[in-house]
Amino acid sequence: MDTLFPRERAVVAPGAVHVPGWLPAARQRELVAACREWGRGPVPYRHIVLPGGGVMSVQSLGLGRRWVPYRYVDDVAVELPDWLAALGREAVAEAYGEDGGYAPDTAFVNYYDAGAGAKMGMHQDKDERSGAPVVSLSLGDRCVFRFGNTETRGKPYTDVELASGDLFVFGLASRFAYHGVPKVMPHTAPPSLGLSGRLNITLRETGL
Secondary structure, eight states: OOOSSOOOOEEEETTEEEETTOSOHHHHHHHHHHHHHHHTSSSOOBOOBOTTSOBOSSEEEEEEEEEETTEEEEEESSOOOHHHHHHHHHHHHHHHSSOTTOOOOEEEEEEEOGGGTOOEEEEOOOSOSOOOOEEEEEEESOEEEEEOOSSOSSSSOEEEEEOTTOEEEEOGGGTTOOEEEEEEOTTOSOGGGOOOSEEEEEEEOOOO
């Protein structure tokens, strides 16, 4: 993304840290290639059907401990790579100054097709028994990431623009804050990625 001034690191809320441009271009390309390879595996990207019959507009796949709405099951369809868990530890250390023994055992890869209007409603990541931070890595198109409070889906919230390569970590007092993606900006991905749309990788500790 071309900007006149560098985007600044920001503490969006207590325990919620945005680090723009954390992933260098070469690492972004490696992650996009990995996301494509995972999609060719035994559990391809799919639109998750929720218990009430709703269908998520994003396409998702899981690594490590498997999640089904709204719980984790004692099953691993695709292993969480050690190198990705290590990247998660680096991310937590970047956000907080130390990794705190962070040991993610699950990751979600979400694909937002901007042309199809894919988005994510406000929700909490609360199916984990661990209060360890959530690590979010952005690739491809820019998006509006809405980061709210722990009590309600409504205001107060802060809208943050996430670009390719950005890191967002939320834990501590903000671990169970509502958050979502109301908008993805089409055709804003770095051309070198060869990616249309947005990929988001989130790592978590399930505590199971």
